[in-house]
Amino acid sequence: MFRFDIIEQHGGHEEVVLCTNKDAKLKAIIAIHNTTLGPALGGTRMWTYQNDEEALIDVLRLSKGMTYKAAAAGLNLGGGKAVIIGDPKKDKTEALFRAFGRYIETLNGRYFTAEDVGTDVNDMEFINMETKYVTGIDIGHGGSGDPSPFTAHGVLMGIKACVKEKFNSENLKGIKIAVQGTGSVGRHLIELLSKEKATIIATDTDSERLQKICDQYQCNAVNPTEIYSVDAEIFSPCALGAIVNDETLPKFRFQIIAGGANNQLKEQKHGDVLRQKNILYAPDYVINAGGLMNVYVELEGYSRERAMTMTRGIYYNLRRVFSLANSEGVPTNVAADKVAEERIEKIGRIKRTHLGRSTRNFNSLKIENR
Ligand code: NAD
Secondary structure, three states: OOOHHHHHHOOOOOEEEEEEEOOOOEEEEEEEEEOOOOOEEOOEEEEOOOOHHHHHHHHHHHHHHHHHHHHHOOOOOEEEEEEEEOOOOOOOOHHHHHHHHHHHHHOOOOEEEOEOOOOOHHHHHHHHOOOOOEOOOOHHHOOOOOOHHHHHHHHHHHHHHHHHHHHOOOOOOOOEEEEEOOOHHHHHHHHHHHHOOOEEEEEOOOHHHHHHHHHHHOOEEOOOOOHHHOOOOEEEEOOOOOOEOOOOHHHOOOOEEOOOOOOOEOOOHHHHHHHHOOOEEOOHHHHOOHHHHHHHHHHOOOOHHHHHHHHHOHHHHHHHHHHHHHHHOOOHHHHHHHHHHHHHHHHHHHHHHOOOOOOOOHHHOHHHHO
16 A cells, blocks of 8 residues: 655655556556756666565665765766566566656656666666666667676775775785675676786675686685675675675674675664774765766766766765765764765755756756667
8 A cells, every 4th residue: 555654754755656557567666756966867676576565665765775876976866766566587578668668758857767676778678669768778779788897897996995095005906805796796896806906705696607707817716604704804795785784794804895785784873883893884875886877977978988987986985975984973874875965955955046047957968869
């Protein structure tokens, strides 16, 4: 059942759209959290939710996270996300994604979608048949393709910012880095780290994939359960969320946590524990914003060079967060939230008080010409 109190509890969203189409067997929710900085952008997740309430809570939580991610990255984007209730292995059809695309079109550019868990570039192509408000489409269609190399590049920049903060150097040669997950992001990161001559320890539940990567880049493979206690300066989670928790924290001998995974802290309080243990944490949504920056560039007319320049900015975004955390004596996750909230507040104030026409109109972006 749809519940207004659930929306209020999860951050007071601007708009929540229920999408249904009986013929296409579509049941989806689009949540627009905040569009102060620009149109909401966030992927579409397809998942076998146990019930409608679980889907609603997930889309509310994820869309709020996108508002913070875009704001801290310095992008002119708001936060949004969509979920389709269904099994991505069995329930995908052209009709389903086109029916969903028609709902996105009705929002007239207030929400842009992209891939997320359970959806891929082919699904985006179907959505694109009904609306131009979709990113992450194939390079051949004017899109930016796979975002993970940019996410990995941003993570490398973030690791350098952490090493600068902790060891007053940016040299990764010989620094031991434990990478959890050798999928899209982890694999690209390992390639970049090997060029920096870091000493890499890696794990993955897919032992075949792990072995292949380790053979290629000469890293030391360990079992998934061992990664939390290896002797390394840096832990780089690039697989799951909630891996910083009551069980894993006592095992850590790391001095830095800096990786691409989303929602790394199981609870906010685990950020406090990291600070007490003097472990520098690169807040996940700041360090893993490279993929979002890449699709943002797609909206302006794609240029790989521009996307790479933007991802390099993650170094400075993190330095700003660390500086605020130091001056206010707060955990870095709290400082990151503050950076994001202050930007939304300040830019929102300018927009409210500025009487002239806005200088930027997203409906006139190059995406129109695609
Ligand atoms: P992926 O599915 O390509 O790779 C994940 C890898 O982690 C897989 O190889 C999987 O076998 C492995 N894995 C799963 N459970 C594990 C475990 N318990 N221990 C060790 N390895 C395990 O996903 P991805 O695109 O590389 O994304 C990785 C993380 O980064 C996710 O949290 C994702 O939300 C986040 N992220 C990705 C991007 C992107 O551009 N792809 C952008 C931002 C954030």
